[in-house]
Amino acid sequence: MIEIKGLCFGYRRKPLLFKDLDLNLSEGHIYGLLGKNGAGKSTLLKNMIGLAYPEKGKVLFNGSNVAGRPVSVLEDVYFLAEELFVPSLTPGQFVTNTGVFYPKFSIADFYQYLKVLDIDPDSVMDKQSFGQQKKTMIAFGLATNTSLLIMDEPTNGLDIPSKVQFRKLIASVLTEDRCIVISTHQVRDLDSLIDTLLILHDREIVVNSTVEEITERITFGVFDNTKNLDVLYEEDGMRGKNAIIKNTNGKFSKIDLELFFNAVTQGNNSLIKILNAAEYE
Amino acid sequence: MEFKDNEAIYLQIAAYVCDNILLDKWPPEQKIPSVRDLAIELEVNPNTVMRSYEFLQKQEVVYNKRGLGLFVAADGYETVKRLRKENFLAQNLPELFKNMYLLDISAKEIEERFESFKSANYSTTTDKKNDEN
Numbered sequence: 001m002i003e004i005k006g007l008c009f010g011y012r013r014k015p016l017l018f019k020d021l022d023l024n025l026s027e028g029h030i031y032g033l034l035g036k037n038g039a040g041k042s043t044l045l046k047n048m049i050g051l052a053y054p055e056k057g058k059v060l061f062n063g064s065n066v067a068g069r070p071v072s073v074l075e076d077v078y079f080l081a082e083e084l085f086v087p088s089l090t091p092g093q094f095v096t097n098t099g100v101f102y103p104k105f106s107i108a109d110f111y112q113y114l115k116v117l118d119i120d121p122d123s124v125m126d127k128q129s130f131g132q133q134k135k136t137m138i139a140f141g142l143a144t145n146t147s148l149l150i151m152d153e154p155t156n157g158l159d160i161p162s163k164v165q166f167r168k169l170i171a172s173v174l175t176e177d178r179c180i181v182i183s184t185h186q187v188r189d190l191d192s193l194i195d196t197l198l199i200l201h202d203r204e205i206v207v208n209s210t211v212e213e214i215t216e217r218i219t220f221g222v223f224d225n226t227k228n229l230d231v232l233y234e235e236d237g238m239r240g241k242n243a244i245i246k247n248t249n250g251k252f253s254k255i256d257l258e259l260f261f262n263a264v265t266q267g268n269n270s271l272i273k274i275l276n277a278a279e280y281e
Numbered sequence: 282m283e284f285k286d287n288e289a290i291y292l293q294i295a296a297y298v299c300d301n302i303l304l305d306k307w308p309p310e311q312k313i314p315s316v317r318d319l320a321i322e323l324e325v326n327p328n329t330v331m332r333s334y335e336f337l338q339k340q341e342v343v344y345n346k347r348g349l350g351l352f353v354a355a356d357g358y359e360t361v362k363r364l365r366k367e368n369f370l371a372q373n374l375p376e377l378f379k380n381m382y383l384l385d386i387s388a389k390e391i392e393e394r395f396e397s398f399k400s401a402n403y404s405t406t407t408d409k410k411n412d413e414n
Contacts, residue, residue, distance in 0.1 A: 194326065222286075
């Protein structure tokens, strides 16, 4: 669905954020894009939808170059930015003006989503709280029914019940024809929803693997003593060592996203080598 | 649903389905929730539920009726019970034995406690669905 080839991008008078970055995203998945502050997560997302232009390389959406902003691309992608600028309109008025740009837009879905997210459809958007604005735009984004849905930190500002509803909504809208990309620091909000991890580090995508592939190759666990284990990465925890070891028994553990992220962004090459080996064992 | 840290989510979802079968909430030949419905209920990725269901099909706990969805196998209850028992004997029992050995607890003491536990928690009149193996 999305093909990024040899992407180079940097803001003016700043060093390059991405160098020869390649990435393919396909439908039927929820991708979690992780990266440290300033790694360029939002910038990468903007390059994917034609809000920023590559210096070199290109981004294709179903074969069309997104930098040309053709209608065929714009009507089938939705980007929920982290910072929102909402008009002085009610959600109902907003939809009448903007829903028409998306051929698959569903008004019925929109009101249904507003209801489960507890948003008054008659409230004026620029008078809403930040969390309410975010939820209104989440409802709008989901109701566009675009093939590609990109969300930058969608759970920021959401209260506890709204996060539950958000997870239920995301689980309900993923279909085989849809690709969802979520960038986040709140990994605990979303760790049971993300099926494929993308980690952006040091100008490159260093991890692009499904959670299944990752846990097939490495095991996450808490150990009293890791002396006799083939430890790839460990941190001291309350109940012992939180460690990542090679998966040697073929069992699947539950991925610890925070531990995994720390291991990868501290430049753990042996870990990355195991993940990226074309064939394991 | 709160997931434990020490086991893959797809296995925990499979265990949840098995619990419902053992509790008779989902009796034999009943349709189980669609992938999408269970994903929404548990707030997880539908692909993960798909994987749990594939796992349970392989274990012959549930089966696919073409175009209708997944159903609990006729002997699903027995299958789940057998798998649970195998798992208990392989995983939990050695752990119990180790503690019995370390703490010097006799099998006789365990047996007595087991009997009083049964009479305290499960009255003799309500039969279990299947007798003890």
